[in-house]
Amino acid sequence: MSGPLSGRGYAPPYDQPRQPILPAIIVAAQPAIIVAAQPAIVVVATHESLKLFKSVALPIDQGEDELTKLAQKVVEAVRPKPTQPLRKEALRKLLSGHDTFANQGGEADPALRNAMGAISKALKSVFAHDHAMRRLAVPKKTHFPDGSYRGTIYSITPLGARVRDLLKAEQAI
16 A cells, blocks of 8 residues: 555655655544644544544754754863863864865875874764764865865864854863
């Protein structure tokens, strides 16, 4: 069985904006069943009765709260100590969308590379996977038209932006 009431929903065409698929209540009754789900009211009707159920209020979006909690854990892990000026500089660059070619003139910076490695190692306490830095900023390698390597641009993620804001609020970067 497939259709709008099969419990599977319809997949929207990819060229149209997505709308949430609202769950429908499916009732096994004798003759005709009309089931409709609306954001405000759910209506279930049979030949014998008509019942209206108020929908349950959706929980408040926890996404922002969860993001803040995760950002606070990251800040605890990567917060630079006064004796770590390179970590402070690396965090500032990483969390501001650093472009290694534009900001370093195409020259390699081994100290920055080491500081980024230390930040990555510190992030392992929060994220237990190899590419923990990508949770804060996604690196994109760029190339010249002839194909030679130009540099890396770091695109900050929403989590990285929240971590940056927290670190700036406490004047750690």
